[in-house]
Amino acid sequence: MEPKTRLYILSYETPYTPCAGIAAVMKHLPRALAKASEKPVTVLSPFHHRVIKIKDFNRLVEFSYPYSPQNLEKKATAHLYEASGVEWFFLKPEGGEYFRGSPHPYALAQKDLVRDSLLFGRMALSFLDKIRPHEKQLVMLKDWQTISTCLSNRSSRQGRRFFLVLHNTYDASADNSDLREAGYDPSGLSGVSLLDQGLSKVAHPVFTVSDGFAADIKGDPLQCKVMAPHLTKALQDRLVGVNNGPFASLSIGGDLLKEMRQNQFQGLEAWKQKYRSEFIKAVNEHQPDLEYPVWGEPKVFFSHTKGLPWLVMAGRADFNQKGYDLAAWAVERFLRKKGEAGFVFLPMPGGQGFEELMFLTKLAYEHPENVLVLPFRMERGYPQIIQACHFGLMPSFYEPFGMANEFYQNGCVGLARATGGLVDQILDPGFDFRICPWLKPKNSVNHTTGILFREDVSFKGIHGLWGDVFAKNGLDKIQYRRQNPLYANMAGAMEQAFFRAVNLCVKRPLDYYNMLLQGIDYISDNLSWIRAAHGYWKNMKEHDRNE
Structure with missing residues (x-):
C-alpha cells in the first residue's frame, strides 16, 4: 500500500517568531499548501527563547539527536502548537545557550547564527526520523538557515525528498571544524558555502518567491557578480519562480470599488482625504520622545502639502536592499528642481539605530515643507498613511517579492525600481525592458498599474560599480555611494519617476x-x-513521481 504523504516546511522564522518577509509568507503558505495538496502540513522551526510569542502549547514531544564529532546523543523537546489544521513544532535543545537572537531570530553574531543553524539541521533530521517514520516526507527547506538538514549522510532515505526555497540569495559558510563540531562529515560535502553544499542534496527544482527574482538570479549583474556568483551557474536551469500571494486584504469597500468601475472617483477622493485627516490627527496627538521621535515640522508639512500628492516609503531600513538613501537623494534632486509633493518616510531602524538614518533627519529639517519622517512602526496611524498616499515607493536594489501588493490593497499605487518580484506586481508598458533584458514584460497585459524606473546598465565596469555600492560600511557610506556614477544614475531615474507620478496626479x-x-484588479486576478x-x-x- 502506498505510504501516506505529509508535507514539511522547515523555516528559521515564523509568524510566532518573526523578523520579516519569511514570517509573513509562513502566515499564509502552510494552510494554503494543505488545501492545494490535500495533504497534512507540519512546520518545524527552532524554539527562539527570547522572541517566541506562544505561551501555551498543545503538547511536548521528547526526542534525541546526535551532535558533536562523536555523535553523542543529546536531548531535545519539540513544542507542538496547532492552528488552522497545521502542526507547528518548535525544536528546543537541552540548555539555554542556543537560539537566543533578539529582537528577532537572526540578531546574532554570524558565527553563532551558523552554529545554531547547523544545530537546527541535526535536530530537525532526527525529529523527521522519529515522527511518523512510515510516511512519505516531502520537505521544503527555507533558505540557508535550514539547508543543513539535508547535509548529513543519513538525511536521504526512501520516501523523503528535500526541496529548497530561496527567499533571497543570502548564504553562509561553515569551515570543517564547525561542521565536525556539529557532527557533520566534511569529507562528503563539496562547495564554497552551505547553499552550494546543499544544492546536490535537494531536488532539481529550486524554488524562489517570484518569477522576477528567478530571472534576476540568472541575469542581474548584482546577483550574478556581487551577491551570489557562486550560485548563479548552478541554478541556471533549476530555478522555478512561484509568486507569493498578497500580504494584506483589500481595504477599499465593495460599494466604493463599484463606483470606481463606473469611472466615478469622488468617493475614492473622499476616502483618501478621510485617512489623510486621520493620519494628521494621529501625528498631532503623538508625543515625540527619544524612542519615538518625529523628524521635520508636522504642522508646516501638513499646511504646505494640503492638496498635493503624497508619496510614502515604509519598512525595514536595510541599507543593502531597500534604498532609503537612494530615495532621499532622489527627493533632494526633485525638490531642487522645484518639484512639489509631500514625502513621508516610515523607516524601521536597523542595528545602528537612528544614527544610520541621520541623512533622513537632515532631509526633513532642510525641507520641512515637503518631508516628514517617523522612524518607527506606528501603532496608530500606519494603515491610514498608506491609504492617504498616492504612491508607495520601493527603490530596492533587489527584491525577491516586495510589498507592492500591500500598497495596492490599501489604495496606493506602486512606484518602484524594476527588479525581482516588483515587476510581477507592477505593470508599466512605458518602461523600456531593454535596459534589463533578463526581465520580461507582461506582453499579454496592456494595462498600466504603476511606475517603474531603472538605471542605465551600459556602464563600463558595472560589476565593480555595484560592488562599490555595497563595499562601504559605517556612517560615511551615504557620501561614498553618491560618488558612484551607477548610483547617481539610479537617483536620476527615480527623480524622473517622481515628476511622472506627480504630473499624473495633478x-x-x-x-x-x-x-x-x-x-487592484491585477493583484486580485494574479x-x-x-x-x-x-x-x-x-x-x-x-x-517525486519522476524519481
Whole structure:
C-alpha cells in the first residue's frame, strides 16, 4: 500500500517568531499548501527563547539527536502548537545557550547564527526520523538557515525528498571544524558555502518567491557578480519562480470599488482625504520622545502639502536592499528642481539605530515643507498613511517579492525600481525592458498599474560599480555611494519617476485613479496564496513521481 504523504516546511522564522518577509509568507503558505495538496502540513522551526510569542502549547514531544564529532546523543523537546489544521513544532535543545537572537531570530553574531543553524539541521533530521517514520516526507527547506538538514549522510532515505526555497540569495559558510563540531562529515560535502553544499542534496527544482527574482538570479549583474556568483551557474536551469500571494486584504469597500468601475472617483477622493485627516490627527496627538521621535515640522508639512500628492516609503531600513538613501537623494534632486509633493518616510531602524538614518533627519529639517519622517512602526496611524498616499515607493536594489501588493490593497499605487518580484506586481508598458533584458514584460497585459524606473546598465565596469555600492560600511557610506556614477544614475531615474507620478496626479487625476483600479484588479486576478501553493505542489509532485 502506498505510504501516506505529509508535507514539511522547515523555516528559521515564523509568524510566532518573526523578523520579516519569511514570517509573513509562513502566515499564509502552510494552510494554503494543505488545501492545494490535500495533504497534512507540519512546520518545524527552532524554539527562539527570547522572541517566541506562544505561551501555551498543545503538547511536548521528547526526542534525541546526535551532535558533536562523536555523535553523542543529546536531548531535545519539540513544542507542538496547532492552528488552522497545521502542526507547528518548535525544536528546543537541552540548555539555554542556543537560539537566543533578539529582537528577532537572526540578531546574532554570524558565527553563532551558523552554529545554531547547523544545530537546527541535526535536530530537525532526527525529529523527521522519529515522527511518523512510515510516511512519505516531502520537505521544503527555507533558505540557508535550514539547508543543513539535508547535509548529513543519513538525511536521504526512501520516501523523503528535500526541496529548497530561496527567499533571497543570502548564504553562509561553515569551515570543517564547525561542521565536525556539529557532527557533520566534511569529507562528503563539496562547495564554497552551505547553499552550494546543499544544492546536490535537494531536488532539481529550486524554488524562489517570484518569477522576477528567478530571472534576476540568472541575469542581474548584482546577483550574478556581487551577491551570489557562486550560485548563479548552478541554478541556471533549476530555478522555478512561484509568486507569493498578497500580504494584506483589500481595504477599499465593495460599494466604493463599484463606483470606481463606473469611472466615478469622488468617493475614492473622499476616502483618501478621510485617512489623510486621520493620519494628521494621529501625528498631532503623538508625543515625540527619544524612542519615538518625529523628524521635520508636522504642522508646516501638513499646511504646505494640503492638496498635493503624497508619496510614502515604509519598512525595514536595510541599507543593502531597500534604498532609503537612494530615495532621499532622489527627493533632494526633485525638490531642487522645484518639484512639489509631500514625502513621508516610515523607516524601521536597523542595528545602528537612528544614527544610520541621520541623512533622513537632515532631509526633513532642510525641507520641512515637503518631508516628514517617523522612524518607527506606528501603532496608530500606519494603515491610514498608506491609504492617504498616492504612491508607495520601493527603490530596492533587489527584491525577491516586495510589498507592492500591500500598497495596492490599501489604495496606493506602486512606484518602484524594476527588479525581482516588483515587476510581477507592477505593470508599466512605458518602461523600456531593454535596459534589463533578463526581465520580461507582461506582453499579454496592456494595462498600466504603476511606475517603474531603472538605471542605465551600459556602464563600463558595472560589476565593480555595484560592488562599490555595497563595499562601504559605517556612517560615511551615504557620501561614498553618491560618488558612484551607477548610483547617481539610479537617483536620476527615480527623480524622473517622481515628476511622472506627480504630473499624473495633478494634471490627469482620472488616469491616476484608473491606474490604481487596474493595479487592484491585477493583484486580485494574479496573486493568491492558493495559486502559489498549487505552483509548489505541482512541481513537487511531478518531481517525486519522476524519481
